[in-house]
Amino acid sequence: MKYVDEFRDGEVAKGLANAIAAEVRPDRRYNFMEFCGGHTHAISRYGVPDLLPESVRMIHGPGCPVCVLPIGRIDLAIKLALENGVILCTYADTVRVPASDGLSLMRAKARGGDIRMVYAVTDALKIARDNPDKEVVFFAIGFETTTPPTAVAIKQADAEGMQNFSVLCCHVLTPSAITNILESPEVRELGTVPLDGFIGPAHVSTIIGSRPYEFFAEEYRKPVVIAGFEPLDVMQAILMLVRQVNEGRAEVENEFTRAVTPDGNLKAQNLVSDVFELRRSFEWRGLGEVPYSALKIRERYAQFDAEARYQLEYRPVADNKACECGAILRGVKKPTDCKIFGNVCTPENPMGSCMVSSEGACAAHYTYGRHKDVERDVEQDVSSEVASHGHE
Amino acid sequence: MTSPVKKGYTRPLDLKHGRVDMSHGGGGRAMVQLMTDLFAKHLGNEYLAQGNDGTWLPACNGRLVVSTDSHVVSPLFFPGGDIGGLSVHGTVNDVAVMGATPLYLTAGFILEEGFPLADLARIVESMAQAAAEAGVKLVAGDTKVVEQGKGDGVFITTTGIGFLADGIHLSGDLAQPGDVLLVSGTVGDHGMAIMSKRENLSFDAPILSDSASLNGLTAAMLASGAAIRVMRDPTRGGLAATINEIAHQSGVGIHLEEAAIPVQPAVEAACELLGLDPLNIANEGKLIAICAAEDADRLLAAMRAHPQGQQAVIIGKVVEDANAFVQMKTRFGGRRMVDWLSGEQLPRIC
Numbered sequence: 137m138k139y140v141d142e143f144r145d146g147e148v149a150k151g152l153a154n155a156i157a158a159e160v161r162p163d164r165r166y167n168f169m170e171f172c173g174g175h176t177h178a179i180s181r182y183g184v185p186d187l188l189p190e191s192v193r194m195i196h197g198p199g200c201p202v203c204v205l206p207i208g209r210i211d212l213a214i215k216l217a218l219e220n221g222v223i224l225c226t227y228a229d230t231v232r233v234p235a236s237d238g239l240s241l242m243r244a245k246a247r248g249g250d251i252r253m254v255y256a257v258t259d260a261l262k263i264a265r266d267n268p269d270k271e272v273v274f275f276a277i278g279f280e281t282t283t284p285p286t287a288v289a290i291k292q293a294d295a296e297g298m299q300n301f302s303v304l305c306c307h308v309l310t311p312s313a314i315t316n317i318l319e320s321p322e323v324r325e326l327g328t329v330p331l332d333g334f335i336g337p338a339h340v341s342t343i344i345g346s347r348p349y350e351f352f353a354e355e356y357r358k359p360v361v362i363a364g365f366e367p368l369d370v371m372q373a374i375l376m377l378v379r380q381v382n383e384g385r386a387e388v389e390n391e392f393t394r395a396v397t398p399d400g401n402l403k404a405q406n407l408v409s410d411v412f413e414l415r416r417s418f419e420w421r422g423l424g425e426v427p428y429s430a431l432k433i434r435e436r437y438a439q440f441d442a443e444a445r446y447q448l449e450y451r452p453v454a455d456n457k458a459c460e461c462g463a464i465l466r467g468v469k470k471p472t473d474c475k476i477f478g479n480v481c482t483p484e485n486p487m488g489s490c491m492v493s494s495e496g497a498c499a500a501h502y503t504y505g506r507h508k509d510v511e512r513d514v515e516q517d518v519s520s521e522v523a524s525h526g527h528e
Numbered sequence: 529m530t531s532p533v534k535k536g537y538t539r540p541l542d543l544k545h546g547r548v549d550m551s552h553g554g555g556g557r558a559m560v561q562l563m564t565d566l567f568a569k570h571l572g573n574e575y576l577a578q579g580n581d582g583t584w585l586p587a588c589n590g591r592l593v594v595s596t597d598s599h600v601v602s603p604l605f606f607p608g609g610d611i612g613g614l615s616v617h618g619t620v621n622d623v624a625v626m627g628a629t630p631l632y633l634t635a636g637f638i639l640e641e642g643f644p645l646a647d648l649a650r651i652v653e654s655m656a657q658a659a660a661e662a663g664v665k666l667v668a669g670d671t672k673v674v675e676q677g678k679g680d681g682v683f684i685t686t687t688g689i690g691f692l693a694d695g696i697h698l699s700g701d702l703a704q705p706g707d708v709l710l711v712s713g714t715v716g717d718h719g720m721a722i723m724s725k726r727e728n729l730s731f732d733a734p735i736l737s738d739s740a741s742l743n744g745l746t747a748a749m750l751a752s753g754a755a756i757r758v759m760r761d762p763t764r765g766g767l768a769a770t771i772n773e774i775a776h777q778s779g780v781g782i783h784l785e786e787a788a789i790p791v792q793p794a795v796e797a798a799c800e801l802l803g804l805d806p807l808n809i810a811n812e813g814k815l816i817a818i819c820a821a822e823d824a825d826r827l828l829a830a831m832r833a834h835p836q837g838q839q840a841v842i843i844g845k846v847v848e849d850a851n852a853f854v855q856m857k858t859r860f861g862g863r864r865m866v867d868w869l870s871g872e873q874l875p876r877i878c
């Protein structure tokens with residue numbers, strides 16, 4: 137308990153805020169992307185932007201596992217539940233992501249699909265053991281942090297000789313997504329996304345270590361500071377980034393030394409590479425097809441691969457036309473740039489994936505930050521919308 | 529010679545190993561037996577004893593308050609309470625925060641075939657205890673049995689009736705800019721007690737549900753003479769949902785101080801672990817009140833003098849805001865909105 141408060145202490149925050157204010161140069165702006173949804177959430181939840189000088193802008197990155205899931209992948213999960221009649225186990229956030237035909241996993245559940253919300257893949261294993269006459273599929277999503285537990289589960293199922301358990305693997309990789317953003321025309325040529333540095337992920341880095349980021353620092357001349365998920369970690373990382381920019385450095389620094397080492401968790405890495413291999417390409421919502429950016433289950437464990445087991449064929453589906461999730465995930469647009477933000481698209485009725493998870497940029501802004509839009513632009517009449525929202 | 533026709537013999541209810549079966553809802557002898565041997569035994573009183581399709585109640589010279597609530601909590605027995613007590617507390621509190629004195633309850637039970645009678649007995653006893661503590665009488669009841677797999681043990685719907693004294697008028701649309709907002713104690717206890725049980729989280733001290741009747745506390749608050757405008761018990765959706773409802777009903781903004789909101793350390797830690805916000809977590813034994821600023825001290829003193837309000841604090845104030853936004857100064861020093869939660873954070877908590 138002590139631990140939690142220690143990293144949120146308002147006094148320390150004030151000190152850091154003063155240090156950042158003293159460090160920024162009056163003649164320039166600082167645009168930093170927090171890659172990770174966990175950071176996006178912390179920044180909004182604790183009101184971090186209120187403590188930053190006006191010249192420091194935080195851009196939300198694509199590191200929200202639910203947000204980057206393309207519609208086609210959710211469709212596969214729905215098909216498994218409705219057509220193949222499996223018990224589909226999924227993390228709670230995923231059930232509300234809009235899919236094709238006005239469906240979502242939640243609506244598929246209402247239509248009779250046996251869809252169960254679980255907190256961990258071990259729950260899915262248990263469901264499989266308890267229901268030997270049913271097939272159970274775990275809808276595995278997430279970045280490097282959630283991959284090792286999935287690997288463990290597959291090995292466990294293998295060891296137990298389980299016949300009714302498989303995994304719909306949608307695990308994705310952080311470094312490939314960062315590369316994709318840095319390679320995107322907006323960043324490289326058009327300059328519409330002025331990016332001065334990254335806050336590197338916390339938990340992901342405990343697994344992969346800090347070394348993978350060295351490439352970005354060198355190749356693209358962008359500083360990276362790996363930071364923990366506490367708001368004070370984020371403030372400290374921003375201070376370190378501002379200093380790097382001012383001094384013309386582009387290095388990988390580690391604010392999160394209490395958990396992240398250069399090499400990461402080798403045991404977990406070995407486990408993952410034992411069970412998974414790179415996919416040649418994987419579609420991300422917002423980023424499109426990104427080469428070598430996701431994992432699939434190795435041949436050796438094919439019987440636990442739902443895609444092989446049920447001969448699933450991936451079909452890409454275009455996002456809702458009005459939805460700007462893609463541009464938001466790449467940092468090109470802000471939630472308020474989307475025409476349907478807050479009127480058609482709300483957390484109760486999400487049109488895009490960024491409005492679903494609390495780590496999504498749109499949901500975070502809607503839930504924690506929309507009072508600022510009113511302060512910025514008093515003419516904008518959002519009151520009627522808010523009022524009607526209240527009576528839902 | 530004695531008559532060969534033996535006196536009708538009914539086996540007593542087997543409260544140790546017996547289970548609910550379809551006959552318990554069938555309207556026959558088994559149902560009557562369940563009624564008399566279990567429900568009437570624990571919950572009986574002069575009104576229930578009338579034994580008719582309806583119950584007459586004495587005339588009451590004034591306004592009545594009615595509230596109804598269904599309870600579907602899972603697990604049925606949780607740290608600090610069970611569905612029986614909860615079904616009384618929840619409804620008593622809905623009546624009490626209207627400023628009324630709860631008097632009567634009705635209860636409808638939906639039982640699942642196969643449910644152990646021993647568990648049902650525990651639930652009924654717990655209801656009886658909660659009703660006695662709150663000073664309310666169960667005046668009507670109903671039991672139905674559904675086939676195995678069509679229910680989840682027990683569902684209980686209760687309706688509460690209370691008497692509202694003249695001159696008391698509390699309503700969610702009465703908050704005015706300048707008013708202050710108080711909470712009677714720590715938030716998030718009930719929801720996290722359920723959740724920690726479901727997720728098998730263990731802490732040094734288990735998190736206990738705060739499930740309790742609040743009519744003693746509300747009576748003390750009303751007796752203080754403070755100009756109370758609104759009282760609510762922040763159940764499902766937690767503090768965040770309740771405060772947003774009031775802001776919208778009254779057309780005002782509400783500003784909270786995160787540092788002032790009491791949260792038990794274990795609840796805070798559990799929320800942290802599960803990625804939840806204590807402000808969204810249900811309470812079953814806490815209330816919030818909004819009163820005129822000049823009466824805040826008096827009300828606070830009255831709350832603190834009551835065992836259920838010892839940890840009462842002022843946590844915010846009402847401001848003018850056409851958008852009816854609820855905002856909070858975070859402990860970190862920033863400011864953010866406090867919104868309704870979308871979707872179900874914790875299903876089946878009450």
Ligand code: SF4
Pocket residue numbers: 458459460461464471474475476477478481482486487488489490491498
């Ligand atoms: S507001 Fe909704 S539709 Fe618009 S970008 Fe965000 S998630 Fe997509």
